[in-house]
Amino acid sequence: MTGFLRAHGYEIARLTFEHLWLTFFAMLLATVIGLPLGIVLSRRPKLAKPIIGFANVLQTVPSLALFGLLLPVPWLGENAARLAILALTGYALLPILRNTYAGIRSIDPTLTDIATALGMTARQRLLKVELPLSASVILAGLRTATVTCVGVATIAAAIGAGGLGELIFRGVASVDNGLVLAGAVPAALLALLADAALGFLEKKLTVKRA
Amino acid sequence: MAMAAVEFDALSLALSGGRSILSGIHLAVEQGSTTALLGRSGSGKTTLLRMVNAMAAPTSGEVRVMGKPVASQDCTSLRRGIGYVIQETGLFPHMTIGRNVGLPLEMAGQSKTQIATRVAELLPMVGLEGVSFARRYPWQLSGGQRQRVGLARALAADPPILLMDEPFGALDPVTRVEMQEMMASLIERLRKTVLLVTHDLEEALYLAQRVIFLEGGRVVADLPSNKVMPSSDPHVRQYIRAVRHNHRNHEEPAS
Ligand SMILES: Nc1ncnc2c1ncn2[C@@H]1O[C@H](COP(=O)(O)OP(=O)(O)OP(=O)(O)O)[C@@H](O)[C@H]1O
Numbered sequence: 001m002t003g004f005l006r007a008h009g010y011e012i013a014r015l016t017f018e019h020l021w022l023t024f025f026a027m028l029l030a031t032v033i034g035l036p037l038g039i040v041l042s043r044r045p046k047l048a049k050p051i052i053g054f055a056n057v058l059q060t061v062p063s064l065a066l067f068g069l070l071l072p073v074p075w076l077g078e079n080a081a082r083l084a085i086l087a088l089t090g091y092a093l094l095p096i097l098r099n100t101y102a103g104i105r106s107i108d109p110t111l112t113d114i115a116t117a118l119g120m121t122a123r124q125r126l127l128k129v130e131l132p133l134s135a136s137v138i139l140a141g142l143r144t145a146t147v148t149c150v151g152v153a154t155i156a157a158a159i160g161a162g163g164l165g166e167l168i169f170r171g172v173a174s175v176d177n178g179l180v181l182a183g184a185v186p187a188a189l190l191a192l193l194a195d196a197a198l199g200f201l202e203k204k205l206t207v208k209r210a
Numbered sequence: 211m212a213m214a215a216v217e218f219d220a221l222s223l224a225l226s227g228g229r230s231i232l233s234g235i236h237l238a239v240e241q242g243s244t245t246a247l248l249g250r251s252g253s254g255k256t257t258l259l260r261m262v263n264a265m266a267a268p269t270s271g272e273v274r275v276m277g278k279p280v281a282s283q284d285c286t287s288l289r290r291g292i293g294y295v296i297q298e299t300g301l302f303p304h305m306t307i308g309r310n311v312g313l314p315l316e317m318a319g320q321s322k323t324q325i326a327t328r329v330a331e332l333l334p335m336v337g338l339e340g341v342s343f344a345r346r347y348p349w350q351l352s353g354g355q356r357q358r359v360g361l362a363r364a365l366a367a368d369p370p371i372l373l374m375d376e377p378f379g380a381l382d383p384v385t386r387v388e389m390q391e392m393m394a395s396l397i398e399r400l401r402k403t404v405l406l407v408t409h410d411l412e413e414a415l416y417l418a419q420r421v422i423f424l425e426g427g428r429v430v431a432d433l434p435s436n437k438v439m440p441s442s443d444p445h446v447r448q449y450i451r452a453v454r455h456n457h458r459n460h461e462e463p464a465s
């Protein structure tokens with residue numbers, strides 16, 4: 001065990017970092033798109049169905065297939081990390097979008113009504129009432145998205161984008177279970193850690209109703 | 211007569227399907243007076259009230275607040291100058307009582323200390339003594355206390371007009387009477403123009419100088435409070451009968 005770590009420790013650390021980096025940028029991109037889009041859709045529920053439906057379809061495409069399909073796309077295919085981040089963004093989008101939309105839509109209409117009657121502008125209502133009241137639901141979406149991303153990012157190694165999947169693929173190819181575990185265990189730990197941390201935050205932001 | 215605080219001028223509201231919600235409302239509400247709007251469920255009381263703070267708009271006619279047409283004003287600043295109290299209280303569960311009460315001031319851009327000072331003044335005014343109330347959350351209060359907080363919030367920016375939509379409708383009878391008494395003394399003291407929607411004729415007579423009866427979106431009677439009980443108007447008699455009915459069994463000794 002210690003011998004294995006001595007031999008692969010540096011590589012595991014490097015790939016873990018790469019893995020985190022891929023996940024982080026994909027989550028950033030997915031949040032930057034999903035959160036505002038979810039807010040816009042909550043104002044236009046008629047548009048919500050087709051758009052959330054599209055994100056849903058994106059989610060169901062097997063990840064290996066999605067990476068393969070995107071490979072020949074001109075600008076994307078040139079850079080493996082770029083492609084991986086974009087594909088991961090696709091997977092992270094749905095939970096963020098859906099939960100932002102659902103979180104805002106589920107707010108008691110009496111509260112948004114009274115916010116308006118108090119003379120809040122649309123922006124004030126969003127920042128002071130709607131986002132705080134749906135924060136825990138939105139965070140639950142971020143949590144699901146992060147855990148999905150950490151998992152799917154292992155597949156990114158198939159197209160040479162790096163990450164912990166590299167150890168797994170190499171281990172499978174060389175029938176080396178130690179190497180497979182060296183990739184799988186840190187990936188699982190990352191997912192658990194993200195799940196716990198965001199779950200904690202989610203609880204903190206849950207609003208107690210009267 | 212001084213300028214009316216609120217005027218409804220040939221006001222009507224018809225839905226796109228053609229159904230009429232309000233029709234031909236002509237009313238002028240005197241400044242500093244309390245007016246009760248009475249009517250059955252669905253008669254249009256809430257809709258009429260919400261036209262004053264531009265939360266609903268007529269399809270024809272005009273609402274004027276302090277002489278100025280509502281339709282030509284900036285909605286947010288109009289609303290900030292009108293207190294609004296509803297049966298469900300509408301307190302924000304993620305904000306402390308202090309923040310809830312101070313919201314109108316927060317939106318007016320007042321400083322934290324200014325707001326805290328005003329909140330400390332408002333809570334006792336609505337019968338919530340003790341500093342700790344400001345730090346609590348709505349779920350830690352009883353229904354009656356929450357209703358008081360809702361009233362304090364409506365009064366925070368000292369608006370000249372107060373709209374109240376069945377403010378005591380969800381309370382138990384004892385708390386309700388307590389609230390009505392507090393409201394009566396506040397009205398007396400603060401000299402606001404109050405529009406009060408209620409189902410309860412006794413509440414209307416206790417708090418208001420004038421009672422307006424709505425039915426099917428029309429004003430069917432409009433009387434000073436002291437002319438209500440002697441009235442022979444059939445619409446008004448219905449309400450008097452309802453009140454009498456509630457009292458009869460207890461006031462007449464059994465033979
Ligand atoms: N946004 C709306 N769209 C369609 N119909 C509406 C809308 N708001 C109110 N109505 C209708 O307008 C009528 C009057 O409603 P309103 O809420 O003003 O009555 P109300 O007198 O306040 O009743 P209640 O005593 O039950 O509160 C009702 O028939 C209601 O169904």
Ligand SMILES: [Mg+2]
Nearest residue numbers: 255256257375
């Ligand atoms: Mg109503």
